[in-house]
Amino acid sequence: MAASLRCFLRSGKNTVSALQRRDFHRSAPAAVQMTVRDALNQAMDEELERDERVFLLGEEVAQYDGAYKVSRGLWKKYGDKRIIDTPISEMGFTGIAVGAAMAGLRPICEFMTFNFSMQAIDQIINSAAKTYYMSAGLQSVPIVFRGPNGASAGVAAQHSQCFAAWYGHCPGLKVVSPWNSEDAKGLLKSAIRDENPVVVLENELLYGVPFEMSEEAQSKDFTIPIGKAKIERQGNSITLVAHSRYVGHCLDAAAVLAKEGIECEVINLRTIRPMDVETIETSVMKTNHLVTVEGGWPQFGIGAEICARIMEGPAFNYLDSPVTRVTGVDIPMPYAKILEDHSLPQVKDIIFSVKKTLNI
Amino acid sequence: MLAIISNVLRASAQRNGAAVIMSARTYADFTTQATFEIKKCDVFKLDEGPATQVVLTRDEGLQYYRTMQTMRRMELKADQLYKQKIIRGFCHLYDGQEACAVGIEASINLSDHLITAYRAHGYTYTRGGTVKEIMAELTGRRGGIAKGKGGSMHMYCKHFYGGNGIVGVPLGAGVALACKYQGNNELCVCLYGDGAANQGQIFETYNMAALWKLPVIFICENNRYGMGTSVERAAASTDYFKRGEFIPGLRVDGMDVLCVREATRFAADHCRSGKGPILMELQTYRYHGHSMSDPGVSYRTREEIQEVRSKSDPISMLKDRMLSNNMASVEELKEIDVEVRKEIEDAAQFATTDPEPPLEELCNHIFCDMPSLEVRGTNPWAKLKSVS
Numbered sequence: 001m002a003a004s005l006r007c008f009l010r011s012g013k014n015t016v017s018a019l020q021r022r023d024f025h026r027s028a029p030a031a032v033q034m035t036v037r038d039a040l041n042q043a044m045d046e047e048l049e050r051d052e053r054v055f056l057l058g059e060e061v062a063q064y065d066g067a068y069k070v071s072r073g074l075w076k077k078y079g080d081k082r083i084i085d086t087p088i089s090e091m092g093f094t095g096i097a098v099g100a101a102m103a104g105l106r107p108i109c110e111f112m113t114f115n116f117s118m119q120a121i122d123q124i125i126n127s128a129a130k131t132y133y134m135s136a137g138l139q140s141v142p143i144v145f146r147g148p149n150g151a152s153a154g155v156a157a158q159h160s161q162c163f164a165a166w167y168g169h170c171p172g173l174k175v176v177s178p179w180n181s182e183d184a185k186g187l188l189k190s191a192i193r194d195e196n197p198v199v200v201l202e203n204e205l206l207y208g209v210p211f212e213m214s215e216e217a218q219s220k221d222f223t224i225p226i227g228k229a230k231i232e233r234q235g236n237s238i239t240l241v242a243h244s245r246y247v248g249h250c251l252d253a254a255a256v257l258a259k260e261g262i263e264c265e266v267i268n269l270r271t272i273r274p275m276d277v278e279t280i281e282t283s284v285m286k287t288n289h290l291v292t293v294e295g296g297w298p299q300f301g302i303g304a305e306i307c308a309r310i311m312e313g314p315a316f317n318y319l320d321s322p323v324t325r326v327t328g329v330d331i332p333m334p335y336a337k338i339l340e341d342h343s344l345p346q347v348k349d350i351i352f353s354v355k356k357t358l359n360i
Numbered sequence: 361m362l363a364i365i366s367n368v369l370r371a372s373a374q375r376n377g378a379a380v381i382m383s384a385r386t387y388a389d390f391t392t393q394a395t396f397e398i399k400k401c402d403v404f405k406l407d408e409g410p411a412t413q414v415v416l417t418r419d420e421g422l423q424y425y426r427t428m429q430t431m432r433r434m435e436l437k438a439d440q441l442y443k444q445k446i447i448r449g450f451c452h453l454y455d456g457q458e459a460c461a462v463g464i465e466a467s468i469n470l471s472d473h474l475i476t477a478y479r480a481h482g483y484t485y486t487r488g489g490t491v492k493e494i495m496a497e498l499t500g501r502r503g504g505i506a507k508g509k510g511g512s513m514h515m516y517c518k519h520f521y522g523g524n525g526i527v528g529v530p531l532g533a534g535v536a537l538a539c540k541y542q543g544n545n546e547l548c549v550c551l552y553g554d555g556a557a558n559q560g561q562i563f564e565t566y567n568m569a570a571l572w573k574l575p576v577i578f579i580c581e582n583n584r585y586g587m588g589t590s591v592e593r594a595a596a597s598t599d600y601f602k603r604g605e606f607i608p609g610l611r612v613d614g615m616d617v618l619c620v621r622e623a624t625r626f627a628a629d630h631c632r633s634g635k636g637p638i639l640m641e642l643q644t645y646r647y648h649g650h651s652m653s654d655p656g657v658s659y660r661t662r663e664e665i666q667e668v669r670s671k672s673d674p675i676s677m678l679k680d681r682m683l684s685n686n687m688a689s690v691e692e693l694k695e696i697d698v699e700v701r702k703e704i705e706d707a708a709q710f711a712t713t714d715p716e717p718p719l720e721e722l723c724n725h726i727f728c729d730m731p732s733l734e735v736r737g738t739n740p741w742a743k744l745k746s747v748s
Contacts, residue, residue, distance in 0.1 A: 055541070081541065087571070092530050092564025099534020102521055103473065103548075105541060127524070127531055133725045134514040136507035137748055139521065140728040171726055171735075195728040274733065312740035 058110030094120035129172035162296035186224030235263035459674035463620025555586020573636035614642030
């Protein structure tokens with residue numbers, strides 16, 4: 001009895017492995033659900049462990065576990081030397097971070113929101129971004145500036161601005177804008193490993209949203225190249241380009257439009273600077289229509305830049321209609337919920353714009 | 361015949377011999393070192409200040425003299441080249457303030473770090489830049505220390521972080537943080553002027569440097585004027601050495617290289633012993649205006665400039681000290697002057713004849729470690745290349 005049981009178990013195991021080898025019943029790779037917050041946390045944890053020159057500084061990043069809990073647990077693990085709570089002195093601590101990068105460390109400088117980075121913008125642009133050029137390659141500045149960017153919920157005008165266009169304007173800076181958890185982890189790790197100043201524009205509303213993390217993305221060496229966009233959804237009718245939160249909105253719009261036979265190709269920019277225009281052009285040359293979607297204001301924005309670049313390149317001749325920009329409303333962000341909701345692109349705005357662009 | 365030849369030879373031998381004996385007597389005559397009484401520093405939140413009795417060796421004196429004279433002549437040559445329009449844009453000259461740069465460098469190591477604002481030519485030199493590459497940077501040539509891409513205000517070399525448009529104070533504290541983090545016992549000297557001393561970012565930096573005990577020496581080079589505004593018109597308190605509030609401070613005679621050296625020695629010891637930051641105010645003076653576009657006489661009198669030049673010039677002061685203590689001869693110092701003049705002439709010659717950077721360089725050095733990157737030119741068809 002025992003012997004036959006053993007035989008059965010043994011063969012049973014063999015049978016299962018045989019089945020697997022024959023791909024008879026292929027199970028999906030072990031993906032997990034992870035929030036953007038945890039993905040960012042994991043990215044920083046892994047890079048802190050990997051390179052002792054990496055450290056994090058900012059307001060409330062250490063003992064408070066981060067204003068938005070993105071750095072939760074890091075101070076407990078790495079201590080005062082590597083996770084530094086700063087006083088409320090953006091200009092001062094950003095300059096300190098840049099100086100530390102010049103002298104051989106690899107700082108991650110957190111802004112509680114990018115609105116506060118305006119206090120320190122001289123250090124980001126003049127001290128960090130331009131230095132490699134001014135010194136003709138003598139002095140590099142391997143620093144990461146990260147924090148939540150753009151609209152939140154009910155935080156009103158001074159705390160809701162999108163800085164993608166401001167930072168995307170400047171040579172010498174790399175600017176990334178992750179959407180989902182894989183983006184967040186992969187881009188932040190790349191940013192930390194990059195020898196140049198990188199601005200990582202996160203989004204507070206996405207912090208708590210869980211996304212699937214592939215097995216590959218769970219690896220300690222998972223990085224996403226800076227400067228490469230990703231096609232999140234293939235389609236032939238029209239191209240939608242977005243970054244950060246609005247990638248999700250575009251995918252939602254695409255799902256609705258698919259029911260009417262309109263197949264949207266959704267491109268997740270991932271990087272604002274250097275922008276992957278080729279991916280957009282290739283897509284436009286296939287679909288002949290383009291809609292850009294962003295949370296920032298229209299004037300001099302991401303969409304405006306994409307329009308200009310499309311016009312200057314080969315894709316222009318493939319356009320069957322002018323490019324449409326879907327943007328935030330050109331006003332300071334109001335407080336009242338109904339007003340705030342109508343200040344930013346909604347899924348219905350994207351659907352409407354797609355149909356207008358397709359002349360449907 | 362032979363007698364005549366031997367007489368001539370004997371005479372010349374005697375002459376040579378005599379000359380040798382005379383030189384030997386002259387060298388033996390020079391004092392190898394002397395002790396000097398220097399001005400006492402005003403102190404703030406310190407129980408004691410730097411020493412007031414200092415020893416200067418002959419070698420040190422000659423070296424300081426040579427360095428200060430080189431800086432002086434270099435700046436005057438820059439003045440000349442600017443007026444000839446060979447140097448353009450901003451040019452902030454350092455003449456008058458030489459004792460600061462030389463005195464500071466005398467008490468730190470090249471392995472320490474230094475950052476200043478835009479009046480940076482002197483520090484670029486003391487930190488290791490050559491006159492040739494400094495001048496060629498001013499004239500915007502490919503042989504410049506930043507290949508012509510930085511200019512007067514943006515010169516860099518090892519452990520010297522410029523040359524900054526506004527002020528490099530927070531950056532300097534960051535460098536100090538890196539020193540502490542890496543445990544290498546190095547410190548950072550962080551300079552700013554009396555004008556910049558009222559910037560908010562400096563007070564933010566004081567706070568963090570003191571809080572985290574960063575090994576930084578804050579130095580305010582007070583040359584009495586922030587561009588055209590005298591210190592009395594800009595600062596509610598002109599006691600710059602006290603403005604660090606909780607940071608100990610020294611007020612130092614910045615025209616005396618020995619004072620600066622001694623104070624820096626004191627400050628460096630303070631930092632390296634882990635006590636945190638310290639602040640030094642160097643009272644100094646610039647002969648030129650704020651920059652080459654400022655004649656420098658609308659907000660101060662020519663008499664004032666002349667008075668400082670005649671009574672407190674740092675180079676004259678050192679020269680007088682050395683001569684009156686028999687530490688050097690007039691001829692020796694003159695010889696140094698001649699050598700310096702030649703070095704400057706050669707450098708200026710290089711700086712005016714070296715070609716400008718090639719146009720292919722235009723877009724290089726945007727990013728570090730980036731294989732070829734495309735950069736948009738002035739029009740959509742101008743696709744330029746950037747390598748680093």
